Amino acid sequence: MLFHVRMDVGVPHDLDPDVRAELVATEKARALELQRAGTWVHLWRVVGQYSNISVFDVADATEMHDLLWSLPLFPYMQVQVTALTEHPSALSAQEP
Structure with a gap:
């Protein structure tokens, strides 16, 4: 099941710089993992913002929820999740 996810990150400015650096490093490692x-299919930066647009391929909404909660920066994120399904006019939906 595909999900479109927008993540807007808002790390507090007064967070200890070492804690911030560790959070960012562990977030990057988790994203790469x-x-x-093959779970995090697309990862796109939103220009000029500490945000991304992503596409995830997971079994269901519960797995999507658990995945998001596993992200180290999740406590500092505003997240919008949209379930996706194939559009009937998509090339992939056409019969050969």
Whole structure:
């Protein structure tokens, strides 16, 4: 099941710089792990913002929820999740 996810990150400015650096490093490692596993299919930066647009391929909404909660920066995120399904006019939906 595909999900479109927008993540807007708002790390507090007064967070200890060492804590922030560790959070960012562990977030990157987790993102790379999920991409290599084929779960985090697309990851796009929103220009001029500390935000991303992503596409995830997971079994269901529960797995999507658990995945988001596993992200180290999740406590500092505003997240919008939209379930996706194939559009009937998509090339992939056409019969050969």
